[in-house]
Structures are given as structure tokens and as C-alpha cells.
Amino acid sequence: MAFQLIFMFAILFFMVPSSNAYWPPSPGYWPSSKFKSMSFYKGFRNLWGPQHQSLDQHALTIWLDRTSGSGFKSVRPFRSGYFGASIKLHPGYTAGVITAFYLSNNEAHPGFHDEVDIEFLGTTFGKPYTLQTNVYIRGSGDGKIIGREMKFHLWFDPTKDFHHYAILWNPKEIIFLVDDVPIRRYPRKSDATFPLRPMWVYGSIWDASSWATEDGKYKADYRYQPFVARYTNFKASGCTAYAPLRCHPVSASPYRSGGLTRQQHFTMRWVQSHHMIYNYCRDIKRDHRLTPECWS
Secondary structure (H helix, E strand, O other): OHHHHHHHHHHHHHHOOOOOOOOOOOOOHHHHHHHHOOOOHHHHHEOHHHEEEEEEOEEEEEEEEOOOEEEEEEEEEEEEEEEEEEOOOOOOOOOOEEEEEEEEEEHHHHHOEEEEEEEEEEEOOOOOEEEEEEEEEOOOOOOOOOOOOOEEEEOOOHHHHHOOEEEEOOOEEEEEOOOOOOEEEOOOHHHOOOOOOOOEEEEEEEEEEOOOOOOOOOOOOHHHHEEEEEEEEEEEEEEEOOOOOOOOOOOOOOOOOOOOOOOHHHHHHHHHHEEEEEEEEHHOOOOOOHHHHHHH
């Protein structure tokens, strides 16, 4: 009888999934610890929707309702650097709503801009947020912007607590990180496929009902307004557009030359294997003549 109980317990033990079964392995290096946090007003300012923005104890709250969303922008443009913020997302029904943290020079080069995105695509009840990363290079304003989207379902609920999201951009690569876990590396394969002009850091919440949730199937429902996002632990460190040429670009690894360690690479591949839900390079519907980095 005792043997049968032990046998049954062993079966149940292996049948019940571990809560950490899909938690990434340690990257072994934590680049966020290398850059100082700043208060919101030290490095940023309101861009639009000031009446939908408030600051309390170093945390910035922005929200979207039927009348407006809100956005903010860094005071200075950068030509490389580490840019991060700890963000807590709105729970429940958020279809059609985009919460974003990104780099762009759209205001300096309207219709022909570069952009590096971290975007949280809102969702319906019971379904997880999608984190979308994207890179635009000299995009056109006529609807022919070539996106380079990679999408993920995170290994945690981003509405329960703050988590740190970051973009590291230097002349060799762009690395996207979540709680210091690298989830994507976009290397510079050519000047034509890499953003090289200075960019500002932005954050925003806005209505993108036409495409944000299941290609626009579900729209923003303002019965659930306001949709709220909270940002804190701001980091923006690197070479500004006005820094001398001797300013050395930052790195996401212990290597001053950039790149990732073997352990960071392993962790990134693990995340992409277990949590990535879309990769533009694997989309057979895309015209990959426009994205030569997919086959170069």
C-alpha cells in the first residue's frame, strides 16, 4: 500500500507543471544595474495629453479615456545608449490599447523616420498581453513602412507588478531586454537596415483599435475606461546627440565591445523558443526582399 501511495505521488508530482517551468534561465549579467535611475522631470517632459498624466512618488501615471491618451518625451536626443523604465500595465479588458516605450526621430524626420519599439498590445479578458518589439528604418509616410516585428507572451503577468523593460542601442546592435533578460538582438547587417540618426525616448498610451488586438478584431471599449499605465525607474544613459565623438557606446554585456555573453545568448534563445509567438523573418506572407537581414 505504501509503495502504491509513493508511486501515485511520484506520478502526480511529474504531471503537475512547475510554476517556473517557463521561467527563463538566468542571463548571468544585469545591465540595468550599471545605469543610474533618474526622476521623470530630470530627463523627460510631457508631449501630449497633460491632463491625462500625473506624477506621484517618482512614478508617472498616464491614462487613456474616450477624450485622449497621453505621451512623454526625453529632453535630449541620443545617438546610442541604454533606455529603460519599469512599467505596470492595466488589467482586464484592454483590447485596442497600446502602451509603449520606444525610440524615434519622427518629429525631426516626419515621413522618413527611424523607430525602435517596445509596445504592449492590449487584450481581451483571460488572454495575455502581447509584447511587440519592432524596428523601422527611414520609414515612409505613405503606408509602406517596413516593420520588423517580433512578438512575445511574457512569463509573468505584467499587470501585477512593475517589471523593467529596456532597449540598448549602439552602432553595432539593438538589444531588447525584460528584467535584464535579453529577448531579441537586432544586429547591424548594413547601413540600409539599421537606424543611425539620433533619436529621442518616448512613452505613450493610445487607441490603436484598427490593428492592436488580433489585427483589429477587438476594439477599445470605453466602458472600461480609464486605461492606466504606470512608469517608474527611468533610465536614459549613453551618448547624446551633442556628446563628443569620443563618447563610447554602452554595452548590454560585460564586453565593452558589445554583444552578449554565451549565457545571455542561451537565455535569449530559450525565451524565443518558449515565449516568442511571431517572427517577421519566418512569415511566408512577407516580401523578404524588403528585409534582407532575414537571409543575409
